Amino acid sequence: MSKHLVVIGGGFAGVYCASSLERSLPRDWQVILFSEENFLTFTPLLAEVVGASISPLHVVRPIRQMLQKTTCRTATVTRLDLAEKQVEYQLPNGTLARQAYDQLVLAPGQVVNVNLIPGMASHALPLKTLGDALNLRNWIIGQLEKAEVETDPARRKHLLSFAVIGGGFSGVELAGELLDLLLTSRRFYPSIRKDELSVTLIHSHERILPELPEKLGLCARRKMEARGIKFVLKARAHAVSEVGVRLKDGTEVQAGTVVCTIGNTTAPLIANSGLALEQGRIKTAPDMSVPPYANVWALGDAAAVPNAFDNQISPTLAQFALRQARQLSRNIKRSLDGRPTVPFRFRMQGSFAAIGHQNAVGDVFGVCFSGFFAWFLWRAIYLSKMPTLARKLQIAFDWAWQLFFPRDVVMLSSRQTRLIPRAHYEPGEWIYREGDPSSKFYIIEKGRAAFYRQGIEEPVLLLGPGEFFGEGAIIRGQRRSFGVRAEEPLDVLTIGSGQFRDLLEHLAAMRTMMLDRVERMESGWKFRQELAQEKRLTSQKVEDIMTSSYPTLNPAASLSEAIASMENSGLSAHLVLDEAGLLMGICTMTDVQNALVRLCPPSTPVREILRREVSTIRASTSLADAIYRFLELPYKQLVVVDVDQPRRPLGLVTLLDILHAYLQEGTRPPQSSAEDRAGTTIAASRT
Structure with a gap:
């Protein structure tokens, strides 16, 4: 009987860990990977997708092509049952299923906290997934299209102003790519002037790129400012609205488009797991095991993995996720073999940030680079990390094409033929x-x-x-x-x-x-x-106690005739029947009042003012079921209809009729006349 190792997460950590495990585990082990998408996204290049530097399809790789022996399940894991060693996941039809495991690897990553800043969920665009990148790219091009035809200068300025919240790697690279896209696309929008374009980066620290040496952060800011990007530093966003970003000090950054690159938080699966957390991430042992469970492991952005190299918690970077995946697969193999596991230890090799216009800044083992050489080195490194030769060639072709031809300004619309649900x-x-x-x-x-x-x-x-x-x-x-x-x-x-x-x-x-x-x-x-235990209520039917008389109106009767009939009968509602005696609807005093408010003439036929929704009950319904119908919604009276023809009225029944039948111990209560029901709304009237 095979044993199951379940991996949760389709990012770098989860996919590469599964890839290593399927090659190292014995044949009696089956690796099962759960992912919400059927592809792996190379997230460091999402800003390039926004800037139309590379094709969206070239930054993703089908997981099933990367994992030849792993069972891949594109499904959302909804709950962890650590006591029973099972995970619960949702099937496409909404039902829940369970998968047992012998070993469990948690790598679900993090999610965007859209409520971090008031108004962020409504007025700010995130950049976390491929879908976010595509949406943002379309939005930017859409703003250019709107500005091209806008005649109001103030509105035009608003459309062409962009703000990026966050001065880390994602925010800086996005701001650079955003400005590149705007400037290179301007040739296709002749009415848009360069001085009308505005890109502002908002950051809470005193300098951008705090992960890099200070001189590189200053260098990046200087080069980006020279190209026209504005910086608002040492300022925290207080709220986001249609106008732009309001800061803590009360000042406002005007922007028609706001992009938020901050606000990652714990995935709901982990938050509800009961596992110990450290700064919103799963607290792990140095070998990435999750105490007190000997068969549960965690890595990637979702895990606070101690780094034995500097005794610090590993940052949420792709290079750390890849090294953790490799080390964890070895530790799981060691654990299964009865050998001691090894603490995670990794020296960060360096970091690069592209800042736009074929410029970048980077640090490799303490050696700093900037300018075109850093940009070339940045692209070479990322190109080498792309899975498969085919993807490497595709991205290399995209970058080479961009050197000689303008960026594509196609707005990839997802508009479809409208299908009403x-x-x-x-x-x-x-x-x-x-x-x-x-x-x-x-x-x-x-x-x-x-x-x-x-x-x-x-x-x-x-x-x-x-x-x-x-x-x-x-x-x-x-x-x-x-x-x-x-x-x-x-x-x-x-x-x-x-x-x-x-x-x-x-x-x-x-x-x-x-x-x-x-x-x-x-x-x-x-x-x-x-x-239902009362035989008096289950044996009797509605037809046994209903009132056979009820007031009616002809659909051709006029509004004035309806008013006169209600006045003469003392009843505030009449059933409207067609020539065959079938139920068309109901006309109440409320319907008459609404017609008068709409200034309908007295000759208006009843068919134009009646209410066609009439709640009915079958004549064969037991009194017990009828009581439930009255309790389900506070109906005062229901129309009793024929079993075979649900539009043929037979009489009326009230809750009082049923209670009389019950209290009379099965004796048929006196038939109440229509006059006795004066003031009671017929059919579907609710308190």
Whole structure:
């Protein structure tokens, strides 16, 4: 029986560790890698993607091509069960599955903290993934396109102003590439002047590139300032808005585009794991094991790995991730063989930062470089680290092409033919079954949907146009507690569970209403189960106690005739029936008032003002199920319809009718007349 070594993370640390392990472990070991993407991104070159220096496809490599023996799973790991030695991950259909492990390697990296600065999530663009780089590149070119046709000088200046928050490697390289893209693209936008372009870098320290020697940071700033980049140093961003960046001291940096390269934080998987953290990273032993677990290891940006070379925590750099991956694979092999593990030890070889216009600064073992030679050396080093010869040649060709030809200003639009999130179901088809994962919220446009519970043949709830379902399981984070089936041709709008949760988070009134509805449904169902033991309620049907008389209106009747009928009958609502006696809708005093507010003439036909959404209940429904329907939402009265023809009304029923039947111990209560119901809203009226 094979043993399983699970690696979580598709970055440098996870992929290269899996690559080393699949070559060194015995044949009875299976390496399984979980990654949210099916490719490895060479993140040091993302700024080059933004600046259109290289093709986006050339900075990624399919993981399956890099790992020949590893089982690759493109899925999100949602939870670690360290006690049971299992990881929980989500399948494409929303269901959760588990994978057991004998050894576990954690390398999920970090995520962007979009709430680090107020307004950052709404008005700042991140640069963490390939998708971020593509989006930013498109955005920059889009700003140029807008400015080209803008006639208002103030608006034009706003469009052409850019601010970068963060003066580390990512921020500096992005600012340099951004200015290069703007300047080289200006030839295609003849109305844009050079003095209209503005790039500002905001940094909290007194100098940029604090990871490099001071003279290199000063050199980089001097060269970038000479090209027109502005620096705001020793200043912290306080908030981001449509206007730009507001600093702690109250001053404001005007910018139509704000890019944030700071704010990495702990991945939710690690934050919720219960593992000991140090500065938001997994605290590891010197050999990268995670105490107190002998079979759990961590590396990369997600781990605070001590470096035996200088007794400092390893920085979040690619060169450290690669060395940790190599060392960890050896330590795991040593541990399995019963040999002592070796502490991680690595001397940083050096760092480079490209600053734009074929210039860079760098430090290699204490020797400093700057200018064109440093830029050439920077590209040569990164080119050598790219996986596979094919990728090396592709990137080399991109860089060579750029020396002779202008950068591409194509705005890669992801615009598609609009597909409204709708779904259609034929009668008898299940929207979802009891026990299915909760992945969508539904709003009925047309048709009727019935709720079913296992062991109960009749539907416990029937919903029609304008009503909705599916919210309860999403709110509770559970599987479906009911099955829902189309009773007739059904058209619904669908909203994904993630989007639905976002709506509830930001719309307090909607959240309150939904929570109240879920609570009513749950309590109503429990009450129904208790009532199911009462034979008086389960044996009697709605048709046994309903009132057969009800007020009606012809759809051709005028607004004035509807008002007169309501006045004469003393009833505030009338059912509207067609020539065949089938239900078309309901006309209430509220509908009449709305028509008068819209200044509808007295001759307006009822068909133009009626409300077509009428909540009904089948005549064959038991009184126990009917009580649940009334408790699910506070209906005052429901229209009883024929079992075979759901649009044919047979009568009316109220909760009071059911309670009378229950208290009379099965004796049919006196039929209440239509006049006795005066002031009670018919069908779908809610308190």
